[in-house]
Amino acid sequence: MFNILEKYTPMMGMGGGGGMGGGGGMGGGSCYVYPDAPATPGEVTPDISFNRGIYMNGSMTMDDGRSVTIWGFTDGGGMGGMGNQFPSPAIRAMEGQVVHTNLNVEGMMWLHTIHHHGIEPSQENDGVGHYSFDVDGTYTYQWKASHAGTYFYHCHTNTVLHAEMGMYGALIIDPPEGPGTLFSGGPTYDVEAIWACDEIDSSWHNLNWDAGTCGGDVGLNSLNPDYFIISGVDGAQSALTDPAVAVTMNAGQKLLVRYITAGYLPQRINFGGLTATVHMSDGRALPKPVQVTGLETCAAERYDCIFEPTTAGVYEVTVDYLDWVTGDVVGTARTRINVN
Amino acid sequence: MKKMINRRNFLKFSSAGIASALAASTGLVSWSPRAEAATINQTFVITEGFITQPDGVDVYFKSFSPNAASLTVPGAQIIVQEGDTVNITIDNTLGTDHSFVIDGIVDSGIIAGGSSKTVSFVVNSAGSYLYYDGLNAPYNRLVGLHGAFSVMPLGSSNELYAGSATFVQQYSWVTNDIDPVWHDAVRLGNAPTSAFNPYYFTINGRSMRVPGHPDYANPDIDSGYAPDTRLEGSIGDRTLVRILNAGMCIHSMHFHANHVEVLARDKQVLSDVWLKDVVRLNNNLGHTDVIYPFDPPPDAHPAVTTGSFPMHMHDEMTQTAGGGLYQFGAATSIKFK
Numbered sequence: 001m002f003n004i005l006e007k008y009t010p011m012m013g014m015g016g017g018g019g020m021g022g023g024g025g026m027g028g029g030s031c032y033v034y035p036d037a038p039a040t041p042g043e044v045t046p047d048i049s050f051n052r053g054i055y056m057n058g059s060m061t062m063d064d065g066r067s068v069t070i071w072g073f074t075d076g077g078g079m080g081g082m083g084n085q086f087p088s089p090a091i092r093a094m095e096g097q098v099v100h101t102n103l104n105v106e107g108m109m110w111l112h113t114i115h116h117h118g119i120e121p122s123q124e125n126d127g128v129g130h131y132s133f134d135v136d137g138t139y140t141y142q143w144k145a146s147h148a149g150t151y152f153y154h155c156h157t158n159t160v161l162h163a164e165m166g167m168y169g170a171l172i173i174d175p176p177e178g179p180g181t182l183f184s185g186g187p188t189y190d191v192e193a194i195w196a197c198d199e200i201d202s203s204w205h206n207l208n209w210d211a212g213t214c215g216g217d218v219g220l221n222s223l224n225p226d227y228f229i230i231s232g233v234d235g236a237q238s239a240l241t242d243p244a245v246a247v248t249m250n251a252g253q254k255l256l257v258r259y260i261t262a263g264y265l266p267q268r269i270n271f272g273g274l275t276a277t278v279h280m281s282d283g284r285a286l287p288k289p290v291q292v293t294g295l296e297t298c299a300a301e302r303y304d305c306i307f308e309p310t311t312a313g314v315y316e317v318t319v320d321y322l323d324w325v326t327g328d329v330v331g332t333a334r335t336r337i338n339v340n
Numbered sequence: 341m342k343k344m345i346n347r348r349n350f351l352k353f354s355s356a357g358i359a360s361a362l363a364a365s366t367g368l369v370s371w372s373p374r375a376e377a378a379t380i381n382q383t384f385v386i387t388e389g390f391i392t393q394p395d396g397v398d399v400y401f402k403s404f405s406p407n408a409a410s411l412t413v414p415g416a417q418i419i420v421q422e423g424d425t426v427n428i429t430i431d432n433t434l435g436t437d438h439s440f441v442i443d444g445i446v447d448s449g450i451i452a453g454g455s456s457k458t459v460s461f462v463v464n465s466a467g468s469y470l471y472y473d474g475l476n477a478p479y480n481r482l483v484g485l486h487g488a489f490s491v492m493p494l495g496s497s498n499e500l501y502a503g504s505a506t507f508v509q510q511y512s513w514v515t516n517d518i519d520p521v522w523h524d525a526v527r528l529g530n531a532p533t534s535a536f537n538p539y540y541f542t543i544n545g546r547s548m549r550v551p552g553h554p555d556y557a558n559p560d561i562d563s564g565y566a567p568d569t570r571l572e573g574s575i576g577d578r579t580l581v582r583i584l585n586a587g588m589c590i591h592s593m594h595f596h597a598n599h600v601e602v603l604a605r606d607k608q609v610l611s612d613v614w615l616k617d618v619v620r621l622n623n624n625l626g627h628t629d630v631i632y633p634f635d636p637p638p639d640a641h642p643a644v645t646t647g648s649f650p651m652h653m654h655d656e657m658t659q660t661a662g663g664g665l666y667q668f669g670a671a672t673s674i675k676f677k
Contacts, residue, residue: 032550032667042642098641118617120597122640123647128596129667130550131648144641158666160656212664215395220660221539264655266590266620284599284615298620299592300654324589324655325536325623 030210033111033157036133040140041124047097051076053104054112056209058084058166060200062227063236069205071165073103073114073155086232087196087262088169091116091153093145095175095184101141101153108136110209115156116171117300118283119143128156148175148183149283150258150302152196160220161211164204166232168262170194173283182256186279187306189256191249196232197269197319197333198262199225223264228321228331235319235333248338255307255337261297265330266322270294272315274337276305296322309339371510373497377423384440386432386451386485387411388527393540394547395662399520400527401484404440404471408433413545414514414586415471415487417568422466422494429458436529441474442489443625444607450475466493466501467607468582468629470514476526478588478624482519483526484545486586488512500580500603500629505613507631510580513569515621515670516542517587517658536588541658541670544569548659548671564650564673572675573634575645583621583628591621591658593628596649597637597674600630618654634676649674 058070073088093099105112111134115127121143124132133139134157155167172194175184182189201223212218233239240246249255257276261267271293279289281303295303309315315337320329384404389411391401404415408431420426430440435453440446446461473485490512493499498506517538525532540547546563555561563569573579581600583593599615605628619628636645652659652671661668 032552032665034551044641116639117594119639120599120617120637122637122642122644123649125640126596126649128650131650131673142641143639146638160659160666163656212660213666215662215665217663219663220666221657221663222537223657264657266592281614282599282617286614287612298590298618298655300594300618301592301616301620322590324591325538327590 029214030111031214032130033210033213034130034133035108035111035136037135037137037139038124038133040142041122043140043142044098046100046142048093049100049102050091051102051104052088052114053106054167055084056110058086060086060232063234063238066202068200068202068227069165071162071167073167073169086166088153088167090170090172090194092172092174094178095145095148095173098142098144102138103135103141104138105135111136111157112162112167113156114141114153116141116143116151116153118149118151118302119145119171145173147283148173149280150260150304151283152260152262152302158210158213161204161207162209164201164223164264168196170196170258170260172258182279182304182306183285186285187277188254189306190253191247191255192258193245193247193255194258194260195230195245195335196260196262197267198229199223199265199321199331200227200229201225202227225263225265225321225331228319228333230319230333230335235335239333239335240316241336246336246338248340249309250340251310251312255309257305257307259295259297259303259305261299261301263321264299265324266296266298266327268294268296268320268322270318270320271307272317272337274307274309274315276307278303278305280304307337309337312339314338371419371492371497373492373495374421375495377421377425379425379427380418380420381427381429382416382418383429383431384415386430386434386438388434391545393518393661394549394665394668397520397662399518399540400523402434402480402526403484404430404487413484415485417488417490417512418471419490419492420463421492422464423462425460425462427458427460429456431456437475438473438480438485439475440471442469442471445469447474463491466491467604468512468584468627470584470586470625470627472586472625479522479526479532481586482516482588483523486514486516488514488582488584490582501609504603504609505601505631507578507580509573509577510582511568511571512582512584513543514545514584514586515591516545517589518542538587538589538657539663540661541653543670543672547661547668550667563671566672569672570675571632571651571672572677574677575634575636577634579632579634581630581632583619583630585621585623585626588623589655589658590623590626591670592654593619593621593651594654595619595632595651595674597647597676598633598635600632602628602630604629632674646676648676
């Protein structure tokens with residue numbers, strides 16, 4: 001259906017002028033990428049649409065004062081558009097809706113895609129390199145939200161690098177009842193938190209978008225993270241109090257934590273003495289909800305956890321990031337559930 | 341290879357696994373149930389040699405091969421049924437000691453270099469197993485001495501265990517993580533001294549190639565096209581995938597286009613079947629069994645029944661080879677016919 005170029009060397013020599021200050025410049029030619037931006041098959045008028053541009057000159061200041069380059073998606077599609085949010089702005093739709101995600105990669109100096117992880121659309125709309133194409137202009141991903149639950153979206157071009165650089169955001173499908181209900185027939189909630197737990201290897205964060213695609217050892221087999229974050233907030237200290245992560249609620253309320261394993265390493269989350277009832281994972285209801293005081297997860301898993309604390313207190317949640325060979329803890333992020 | 345001081349004759353292959361040597365030569369494990377137990381005989385020849393990786397580098401391996409002239413990593417898939425008597429003859433052509441182990445079922449003990457040994461055992465418990473060399477652990481296993489061993493329920497053609505969810509076709513995937521420094525230490529008869537640094541990632545001994553690469557779609561080389569790895573089906577062709585980890589890394593298996601039903605993990609039947617798009621695979625002999633249902637991709641609009649999608653690990657370091665080359669790692673394709 002699509003004209004997939006077998007080997008692509010885009011615009012050699014544009015690297016000098018094309019750099020975006022954040023490591024986004026061309027590195028002298030890419031291999032095994034599949035540029036295209038075709039018309040969307042069977043395009044219809046959507047029930048809801050989202051516009052996403054890209055940025056490759058963002059940064060995150062860590063608790064130790066260092067600044068690390070971050071890439072991501074903008075809301076609205078303009079390069080200077082709606083800021084450089086990290087994680088990227090959430091996509092939130094309702095079960096049954098036909099959704100358009102309009103990606104604009106802002107010129108042909110690099111390639112990106114959006115893969116709606118856990119959403120299972122047609123091949124053309126799955127957003128994966130040579131199975132569909134790497135977007136070099138604009139593309140409208142068309143899909144239908146069939147199952148309520150917690151997902152995330154991320155770039156699937158040179159994924160090992162682009163997702164690590166921060167090109168991801170939450171993707172939430174609400175049931176027809178709307179926010180406040182996890183899924184039809186499932187639990188309700190009063191307070192919601194999205195914890196996308198990720199690790200950062202800052203030594204990867206100065207690479208070009210196409211690093212390694214022509215071969216050569218650029219170290220992408222070896223992740224040695226030095227920062228451990230929750231939803232774009234440093235888990236060393238900031239996430240303990242940052243209202244984007246830390247939860248404040250009243251005893252008797254129901255809290256939904258949408259926990260997204262956004263990094264590559266296994267994680268072990270401990271809920272600080274609270275018990276969670278896990279109702280869903282990966283956008284599907286569990287046959288029987290399970291009660292846990294923590295979880296051990298692997299890359300890209302999602303768990304939807306309901307808390308109903310009855311006792312006021314400060315509960316410190318720890319997320320240990322585990323070496324994928326030894327299982328040793330290589331870092332920890334912390335946040336809090338404050339129950340009044 | 342020219343500088344090799346070892347006098348043995350090394351085999352060299354462009355890829356692991358010689359498809360014609362597999363017990364399951366079509367890739368799909370074909371299986372016809374029997375009402376009665378049978379005696380199954382299998383011979384393995386332990387050989388060594390080099391396999392060329394996606395970046396062109398030759399890496400040393402050993403394997404349970406069908407004959408002295410081949411190097412088959414992993415070894416042939418074996419499938420039997422409950423009650424069968426299995427006789428495995430291992431002919432060790434190398435100068436080093438090796439063994440043949442299936443946890444909980446058989447352990448040959450030392451098979452000295454230059455000797456042969458036959459182990460006989462009865463299989464009683466349906467499920468998915470890894471056979472491997474338990475000596476010099478984990479090194480002999482990591483350098484290729486491993487393979488998939490499946491036990492079907494007595495008289496059943498479509499269950500993982502009696503009463504399980506059913507399927508119409510089945511595959512076995514053995515994953516591995518390759519540190520060429522460790523492999524070379526084993527070649528030289530040394531214990532590796534460096535920290536494990538996986539540099540290539542395989543399913544059934546192969547890694548992915550992509551359009552534009554000369555080995556793309558070569559079923560002997562490209563894990564996206566190797567018939568024992570690539571999932572192919574039409575709508576409703578529920579497919580059991582037995583996933584066995586011979587390697588050292590904890591993995592996260594991400595299936596596109598359908599969620600899978602997770603039936604078992606690490607030899608434990610899971611009483612509640614979860615639907616997952618990501619499945620954890622523990623390291624060092626970790627295992628999971630899943631059914632890929634080949635349902636129409638649920639979120640397609642307009643609806644579709646055909647397409648090609650990836651299955652890849654989401655610990656994305658595994659999607660590289662030689663420190664780069666994204667999409668030349670441990671992945672395969674899922675083809676809706």
